[in-house]
Amino acid sequence: MRTAQRIANLPPYLFAEIDRKKAAKTAQGIDVISLGIGDPDTPTPEHIVDAMATAIRNPANHQYPSYVGAPRYRAACAQWMRSRFDVNLDSDTEVLALIGSKEGIAHLFTAFVDLGEYTLVPGCGYPVYHTGGIMVGGLTHWMPMTEENGFLADFESAPADVLAKAKMMFISYPNNPTSAIATEAYFDKAIAFAREHDILLIHDNAYSEIGFDGYAAPSILERPGARDVAIELFSCSKTYNMTGWRVAFACGNHEAIKALGTVKSNIDSGVFTAVQDAAIEAMLGPQDSTRELCDLYRRRRDLVLEALRKIGIQAATPKATIFVWARVPEGFTSTSFAEKVLQEANVIVAPGSAYGPSGEGFVRISLTTPDDRLEEAVRRIEATL
Ligand SMILES: Cc1ncc(COP(=O)(O)O)c(C=O)c1O
Numbered sequence: 001m002r003t004a005q006r007i008a009n010l011p012p013y014l015f016a017e018i019d020r021k022k023a024a025k026t027a028q029g030i031d032v033i034s035l036g037i038g039d040p041d042t043p044t045p046e047h048i049v050d051a052m053a054t055a056i057r058n059p060a061n062h063q064y065p066s067y068v069g070a071p072r073y074r075a076a077c078a079q080w081m082r083s084r085f086d087v088n089l090d091s092d093t094e095v096l097a098l099i100g101s102k103e104g105i106a107h108l109f110t111a112f113v114d115l116g117e118y119t120l121v122p123g124c125g126y127p128v129y130h131t132g133g134i135m136v137g138g139l140t141h142w143m144p145m146t147e148e149n150g151f152l153a154d155f156e157s158a159p160a161d162v163l164a165k166a167k168m169m170f171i172s173y174p175n176n177p178t179s180a181i182a183t184e185a186y187f188d189k190a191i192a193f194a195r196e197h198d199i200l201l202i203h204d205n206a207y208s209e210i211g212f213d214g215y216a217a218p219s220i221l222e223r224p225g226a227r228d229v230a231i232e233l234f235s236c237s238k239t240y241n242m243t244g245w246r247v248a249f250a251c252g253n254h255e256a257i258k259a260l261g262t263v264k265s266n267i268d269s270g271v272f273t274a275v276q277d278a279a280i281e282a283m284l285g286p287q288d289s290t291r292e293l294c295d296l297y298r299r300r301r302d303l304v305l306e307a308l309r310k311i312g313i314q315a316a317t318p319k320a321t322i323f324v325w326a327r328v329p330e331g332f333t334s335t336s337f338a339e340k341v342l343q344e345a346n347v348i349v350a351p352g353s354a355y356g357p358s359g360e361g362f363v364r365i366s367l368t369t370p371d372d373r374l375e376e377a378v379r380r381i382e383a384t385l
Helices: 005-009 014-027 046-055 071-085 101-112 128-135 160-164 184-197 254-267 273-284 288-310 334-345 371-384
Strands: 095-098 118-122 139-143 166-171 200-204 230-235 248-252 323-327 362-366
Touching (some): 046 273, 071 095, 071 273, 101 128, 101 230, 101 254, 118 128, 166 184, 288 371
Parallel strands (some): 118 139, 118 166
Antiparallel strands (some): 230 248
């Protein structure tokens, strides 16, 4: 079979690799604890499931969905943005339904990047920011992220020849995998930079609602001038434990929203309308479940941090997201440590280098595992050191 070169050019998809290794061990009867993938272990809240049960019985929902999202879904997204961030959007032109934010990220490349053009990608970040470019023959410029710069992707060091051919720039705070958060000043600099170089700025806010110790993440669209150059992505996946439902939205600059909508209307047929109805209930219904989720992750965060520090592994205390970003012990690389932990402790942690060059020297530990299994995992890691 003669597949396209772009398939051969793709690096192995991190999570598929992790699944493969886990399956091989499990097949040998070994109990593997996966702290690799960030997929909530607790169910979608009952009232959202109930809304879906009603919506699925509505025959009008059984037909092709709207490409851009049902007007009532887009209105709900706009209402959520208004009540959460005081950002006012025109739901007709500035909001677009997505089949999960991963879909939106991938299709942005088709909308904006031609052969040989660059995307500015966080030095470590969600893998599709990089692989999406490979799919369209685009190029990645990795923006350095270091502990010293607070893991704020450094766009200012991008060389002039890259900038001359750059079309998009991704940033994402609260950040996966580092759990870093951004300042308003950083957003303002990114907006000015995107304006100066005529680049579409995409702020991926997938973890907007998962904050601890009083931290509530901002929207980049709160910042002056953002709407001239930026769009922002929000997802029901982590906020409402809806990873399997595939529902998210893009909002912001109307020309970018239109371009992405044009791509989508030629490729997919939108989000199942019943799922959009369930997402409306998620966004406009009671928000207690998200608060409880934050309490759960905060408790697990503290449990993991305490255990890691006891065994001499350094990790900052995250204010947001479902991840702990930990420095690997002396003498290890990200992958050699992750491999040791897998082989000797039967625990999966994600090697930081799999998220990009700035991830070297770290591993990512996901908090989406029940407390007792998390404790057991850290005990097992301790026994290997
Ligand atoms: C930063 C970031 N963006 C986007 C996604 C994709 O989320 P979804 O497609 O489920 O909305 C994820 C998933 O883990 C993520 O971590």
